[in-house]
Each structure stands twice: as C-alpha cells, then as structure tokens.
Amino acid sequence: MPRAHPIVYDALIVGSGASGSWVAKQLTEQGMRVLMLEAGPPRLPTCDFTEHVRPYQIKYRGFGNRQALIERQPIQRLCYACDEFSHQFFVDDHENPYTFPVDKPFMWIRGRQVGGKTFCWARESYRYSDYEFKAASRDGYGEDWPLSYKDLEPYYDKVESFIGVSGSREGLEQMPDGKFLPPMNLSCGGRLAREVIGKKFGWIVMPDRVANLTLAHRGRPACHYCDECQRGCYTASYFNSPSVTLPAAARTGRLTLISDAVVSHVLMNAEGKAEGVYYLERMTHAHREARAKIVVLAASALESTRILLNSRTVRFPEGLGNSSGQLGHYLMDHFTLEGAGGFLPQFKSSRREPRGTPCGFLIPKYVNTGSHVNKNFVRGYRFDGDGSQELYAHAFGLAGFGSDWRRKVRTEIPYYFGITAQGECLPRYENYVTLDSQKKDAWGIPVLHVVASYGENERAMAKAMRNDVLEILDAMKLQDPQPPREALSVFGKNIHECGTVRMGKDPKKSVVNSFGQLHDAKNVFVSDGAVFVTQGCYEPTLTIMAISARSADYIAHESSKGSL
Structure with a gap:
C-alpha cells in the first residue's frame, strides 16, 4: 500500500516552474496551505550553475562527453541550450521516453528540477493581444479564447511588475x-x-x-x-522561479515543497472529486499519496495532459476531464x-x-x-x-x-x-497526444505517443x-x-508546445473553462500552456504566468466561499 501524507492541504500543485510557482505565490499570499510536488531535484548555484565557468575548467572543454550525451540525452542534446555546461538542466531521455510515428518526428525538450525550464529559457516575454485571444472572430478559423486581453491585462501588469521585464514601448x-x-x-x-x-x-x-x-x-x-x-544565474538577474516566485511563496510559511516526486495520476473519489495525487519517489520508486482539497496541474503542457490521461477511473474511462473527447488534441508549437x-x-x-x-x-x-x-x-x-x-x-x-x-x-x-x-501553428484536432499502449518510463508510468505535423x-x-x-x-x-x-x-524544437487541454465556454468543445477549471471536476485545475486555444507567433511563457496568476485568484476566491 502506498504511504499517504498525513496532512490534507488546501491546494496541491504539480510542477514548480513558471506556472506552478505563480499559483503557489498567489495562493499562499491569500492564506492557503499549499503542497507543491516537483518531479526533479533542487538545483544549487554552487554546484549546478556554470555561467562563469571557462572551458578549460571542465573535463571535455565544453564539447561534452559525446558518447554519454548520445546514450542518455539523444533528444535533449539537440536543444540549443543543452551542452556540457548545462546538460544537468535537461531530462535523461532514457528514463523519460516518449514515442512518435516514424514519419512525424517530435522533439520534446524537458527540464525536471525545482524551477522546471526557467533556468534555461530564452526569457523573451511578450503580451498576447486580441489578435490571439479573438483570432477566430477575425479570420473564421477555430475558436476564440473564453477571455479577452482586457481580462488578462491586470495580470500581465502584476507579473511584469514582479519578475522584471526589460523592453521598449x-x-x-x-x-x-x-x-x-x-x-x-x-x-x-x-x-x-x-x-x-x-x-x-x-x-x-x-x-x-x-x-x-x-x-x-x-x-x-x-x-x-x-x-x-x-547555464544559470548566480545573481538571479533573470527570472527563474527558485530565485523569484518560490521565495515569495516560502516567506508566507504556508508552502511545503517536496522534490523528486514523480506524479502518476490524480486520485478521484466516487463522487467525481479529486482528493489528491499518487506519486513515486524518484530515487527509491516508493509509492506515495498526497491529499488536498484542490489539485492544480502545472507540470508543463504535455506532462499535465499525460497526468490527466493516466487518471482513468470507471467514471472517467478515457482520462480525467475527457468527456468531450478533446483531451490531448490541438497540440501546437511554433x-x-x-x-x-x-x-x-x-x-x-x-x-x-x-x-x-x-x-x-x-x-x-x-x-x-x-x-x-x-x-x-x-x-x-x-x-x-x-x-x-x-x-x-x-x-x-x-x-x-x-x-x-x-x-x-x-x-x-x-x-x-x-x-x-x-x-504561428494553427490548432488542429489531428495534432494530438495519447498514451502509448506499451511503453513506460523509469517509474512504470505510461508515456505519451505524440502525433503532430505542420499543415x-x-x-x-x-x-x-x-x-x-x-x-x-x-x-x-x-x-x-x-x-x-x-x-x-x-515539431517541438522551439519548446513552445501548447494546447491539448484547451479552455472554452462550451464543455463539448473544450476541457477547462477560462480559469483552467476542468468542466468534469470542479476542484481540478490546469495552469500551464496546455490550456491555450491559439498560440500566436510570440513566446507563451509570460501569458502562461498571467493565466496562472488569474487562475490562482479565482481558486482562492472560490475556496474561501467553499465552492470547490
């Protein structure tokens, strides 16, 4: 039997990157007790940051151990940011496999650590406009977002003011x-x-x-x-969640963070409400359960989708939140x-x-x-x-x-x-992810099969x-x-994968509402790029953070009323 955590938290967040850290900051600052689970380890500047290390100071002079990279990180090494100085910020592909058709290659670049990919992102931070949020109304293709720029503008203000964004008007x-x-x-x-x-x-x-x-x-x-x-930043002069948003949440005294916790699926009761998540310890593979009144998935677009697909029950035979048949579909990448x-x-x-x-x-x-x-x-x-x-x-x-x-x-x-x-890549139903029927990762969790191409x-x-x-x-x-x-x-090379749990007003055409709340389970939320309806041609991270801050305010408000 898996060992259950003795505390029932107000909210449980899966993922500690750009999105999860903003949800944690907002919820803890509004008085909620939060448990955060992160699949990877913490990173220490003294051990893991190498921005001031010179090539002559490392074993392979910056070229890396080619044999080891090909064996353990054959996909990750193709990323522009992955080399001998920074490979520690990227997953082991052998432990974290996925599959795709031979004629439709997909490059999935991932970072599993406290902070996610915020150590090695390109930091470009652009606001979306109603050219993105209301694109369908302009050109007739697809669906509009169930929110507008006006809805998100105050959260863009909040995020930029807190993290610091340099730019010209x-x-x-x-x-x-x-x-x-x-x-x-x-x-x-x-x-x-x-x-x-x-x-x-x-x-x-x-x-x-x-x-x-x-x-x-x-x-x-x-x-x-x-x-x-x-390679990391000793001075925290660019945004990464362990240096900026997570400390703000930790200062409240209401955040508990467990690293090396690989989440498998959401635990659901007979009434269709989430009670927590099931996870495995990364190093020991010991089985654990964590309990909370509210579950927020912020594990990255495809990982959050994978958790939902793996959360199958008699009530949700095709995955949690998939009554519409939309879960996993409309994958996009620039x-x-x-x-x-x-x-x-x-x-x-x-x-x-x-x-x-x-x-x-x-x-x-x-x-x-x-x-x-x-x-x-x-x-x-x-x-x-x-x-x-x-x-x-x-x-x-x-x-x-x-x-x-x-x-x-x-x-x-x-x-x-x-x-x-x-x-911009258009959202198309035929670009999708599903669970591979045979392959599993190092912890025995079914992996994703990705089918995507440009049209x-x-x-x-x-x-x-x-x-x-x-x-x-x-x-x-x-x-x-x-x-x-x-x-x-x-497809996937630009590391801007979005969609697969898209938001919308109509439960028959979407998986979550404008706050990332599952239509099928009101105390389960998704707060990352998975909820995007369109992608635009700009980087998604700033919008992911703004959406996360907005969702967190909604969660705190509804929780205070006992509505969740």
Missing part, C-alpha cells in the same frame, strides 16, 4: 506595451538593421522584451552581461525558418563589439494586422535577429599559416548578421516568411549571404 495594437524596465541595447548589427529595415519596409526593429533586469529590481541586481543565461545570414564587412575589426547582451532584436508581426492582409494564409509571423563577432571562430576558415596568418586572425574578426522567422497553412506562411527574409538579406547588403534552410523546424 512601441504602441502596437498587435503586441501591447507593458510595465517595463529600460530596454537592452541593440548591437551594432541591430542598430543597422533598425535603420535599413525601417527605411525600406517601414517595419519596427526593437530590442527583444526579456525577463532580464536592466536595473536592480526587488532586491535582485541588474544583469552583468556575461551572456551565458542558459515553426521557424533558420540559417539565414551573412557578414557585414564594414564591421570587421581587430576590436570586438562588447558582448554579453542576452537578447537580439525583434521585428513584430505585421502580416494580417491592420491593412497588411495576406490571403494565402491566416495568422502571422515575426522575425528575430542579431549581429555578433565570435572570437577566433573564423580562424578555421582563414587560409594561410605563420605570423601573417596569426595577424589576420587577431585583426580581421568578421561580423556576422543572422535572422530567423517564427510563425498547409504553415507551409503557405513559410513561403511568405522566406521571401521576406530574402528581401531583408538583400537590403542589408551582406557579404556571402546564406538563405534560410528550406525545411521547417521539427
């Missing part, structure tokens, strides 16, 4: 301004792009809006520009066109541009906004880019030898300019994206310009 309807710290500076390449692209196309080129501090904020110092954010760029010969120099800015530039979505309509597809895309000088990397391709060659290496450091386009709308959008990128490359007058790769990015 641009007055764009499609990308609302927020409560910003001063923006990061653009690089030389970024400033040139702003001048050239603004003049030729009339598009705004702006610094990325990022959760990096440009000023000291709430006891945390400003960014010191070491440019290694994916797609990108990558590899475009070239050299700016006017910036080649023996002196390098000061490095360390943890962001580049953004060209906001312009297509299918206002009068800019493209009839070949619905929704839209944006661009990211930057310029940089990599010290001595050019030496590998520089002909010659001897003292003259060494002089060229030192004095002719090239300046590279790169640009990427990122587009005709994404391919039509990609053509327009490619044409725009080529025009930008031409306008920038680059030396040795390289066009973007033809292939779209692999």
Whole structure:
C-alpha cells in the first residue's frame, strides 16, 4: 500500500516552474496551505550553475562527453541550450521516453528540477493581444479564447511588475506595451538593421522584451552581461522561479515543497472529486499519496495532459476531464525558418563589439494586422535577429599559416548578421497526444505517443516568411549571404508546445473553462500552456504566468466561499 501524507492541504500543485510557482505565490499570499510536488531535484548555484565557468575548467572543454550525451540525452542534446555546461538542466531521455510515428518526428525538450525550464529559457516575454485571444472572430478559423486581453491585462501588469521585464514601448495594437524596465541595447548589427529595415519596409526593429533586469529590481541586481543565461544565474538577474516566485511563496510559511516526486495520476473519489495525487519517489520508486482539497496541474503542457490521461477511473474511462473527447488534441508549437545570414564587412575589426547582451532584436508581426492582409494564409509571423563577432571562430576558415596568418586572425574578426522567422501553428484536432499502449518510463508510468505535423497553412506562411527574409538579406547588403534552410523546424524544437487541454465556454468543445477549471471536476485545475486555444507567433511563457496568476485568484476566491 502506498504511504499517504498525513496532512490534507488546501491546494496541491504539480510542477514548480513558471506556472506552478505563480499559483503557489498567489495562493499562499491569500492564506492557503499549499503542497507543491516537483518531479526533479533542487538545483544549487554552487554546484549546478556554470555561467562563469571557462572551458578549460571542465573535463571535455565544453564539447561534452559525446558518447554519454548520445546514450542518455539523444533528444535533449539537440536543444540549443543543452551542452556540457548545462546538460544537468535537461531530462535523461532514457528514463523519460516518449514515442512518435516514424514519419512525424517530435522533439520534446524537458527540464525536471525545482524551477522546471526557467533556468534555461530564452526569457523573451511578450503580451498576447486580441489578435490571439479573438483570432477566430477575425479570420473564421477555430475558436476564440473564453477571455479577452482586457481580462488578462491586470495580470500581465502584476507579473511584469514582479519578475522584471526589460523592453521598449512601441504602441502596437498587435503586441501591447507593458510595465517595463529600460530596454537592452541593440548591437551594432541591430542598430543597422533598425535603420535599413525601417527605411525600406517601414517595419519596427526593437530590442527583444526579456525577463532580464536592466536595473536592480526587488532586491535582485541588474544583469552583468556575461551572456551565458542558459547555464544559470548566480545573481538571479533573470527570472527563474527558485530565485523569484518560490521565495515569495516560502516567506508566507504556508508552502511545503517536496522534490523528486514523480506524479502518476490524480486520485478521484466516487463522487467525481479529486482528493489528491499518487506519486513515486524518484530515487527509491516508493509509492506515495498526497491529499488536498484542490489539485492544480502545472507540470508543463504535455506532462499535465499525460497526468490527466493516466487518471482513468470507471467514471472517467478515457482520462480525467475527457468527456468531450478533446483531451490531448490541438497540440501546437511554433515553426521557424533558420540559417539565414551573412557578414557585414564594414564591421570587421581587430576590436570586438562588447558582448554579453542576452537578447537580439525583434521585428513584430505585421502580416494580417491592420491593412497588411495576406490571403494565402491566416495568422502571422515575426522575425528575430542579431549581429555578433565570435572570437577566433573564423580562424578555421582563414587560409594561410605563420605570423601573417596569426595577424589576420587577431585583426580581421568578421561580423556576422543572422535572422530567423517564427510563425504561428494553427490548432488542429489531428495534432494530438495519447498514451502509448506499451511503453513506460523509469517509474512504470505510461508515456505519451505524440502525433503532430505542420499543415498547409504553415507551409503557405513559410513561403511568405522566406521571401521576406530574402528581401531583408538583400537590403542589408551582406557579404556571402546564406538563405534560410528550406525545411521547417521539427515539431517541438522551439519548446513552445501548447494546447491539448484547451479552455472554452462550451464543455463539448473544450476541457477547462477560462480559469483552467476542468468542466468534469470542479476542484481540478490546469495552469500551464496546455490550456491555450491559439498560440500566436510570440513566446507563451509570460501569458502562461498571467493565466496562472488569474487562475490562482479565482481558486482562492472560490475556496474561501467553499465552492470547490
């Protein structure tokens, strides 16, 4: 028999990342006793953070143990942020498998630790607008969100004001301004792009809006520009939940956090109400139960969906919350066109541009906004880019030898300019996850089978994206310009997976309401990217945090009335 935790908490949260930590902060500050379960271990800056470690200080000089990475992290190692310095922030793929059809590859990048993926996220923080929340009303495709920008605006304000987001105010309807710290500076390449692209196309080129501090904020110092954010941050100068939101919850004295707790399923009673969750200790595999009046799943979009699918009972034979048949469907992830760029010969120099800015530039979505309509597809895309000088990397391709060659290496450091386009993925029923009928993870829990691919709308959008990128490359007058790769990015590669537990007003078309509350079980909530109805072309994390803060306020209010 599994051992039950002796305390019945007011609320139990599964997951300690961006979403779970915000729910914990809001609930504990409103007087609720909260238990948080995290599948992975805690991370210690003195042991796990490596932003100031140099290659000569580690065993494989930054290249990593290739054999070990291929064996234990064959998927995770493909992430741009996973290397010898940071691989500890990513899961062991051998312990955490999943499956997909041979002809529909899916890349699932995961972080299991206290803080989730907030140690190594790219920190880009953009508000959604009614171009996202009411997209169906604009173009007729799919469903609207059951909330509007006006509903979420005060929670965007709350989140930005607390975590610290640097950015510029641009007055764009499609990308609302927020409560910003001063923006990061653009690089030389970024400033040139702003001048050239603004003049030729009339598009705004702006610094990325990022959760990096440009000023000291709430006891945390400003960014010191070491440019290694994916390795952790000793000074907590970018948002990660163990440095920002979890301490706020802990200070109330009402948060209990259990790490290394791998949740299998939600425990339901005969009346269809949740009583807690069933979990296994990560290291010992011992079986445990935790009890609470309210259960909040904030384990990431696909992990929360997996827990619901595994929560099968006589009352819920297809998974908890799945009376509509919608659970697991409408999976989305952004797609990108990558590899475009070239050299700016006017910036080649023996002196390098000061490095360390943890962001580049953004060209906001312009297509299918206002009068800019493209009839070949619905929704839209944006661009990211930057310029940089990599010290001595050019030496590998520089002909010659001897003292003259060494002089060229030192004095002719090239300046590279790169640009990427990122587009919106439509929510489609045929993009879904379900439980694999045979495969299980290291703790005996059935794993996900993911079936997802991009459709005709994404391919039509990609053509327009490619044409725009080529025009930008031409306008920038680059030396040795390289066009973007033809292939779209692999589904999941952008680590923005959303959908599969989408919210809605109609229980027949959705799984949860606008507060993430299951239509089928009023004391079970989902508070992460799983609830998204559409995705837009911007990063989802800021919206995930705002939705989580809003859901938590609703939970606290309803709990105080005894309605849950």
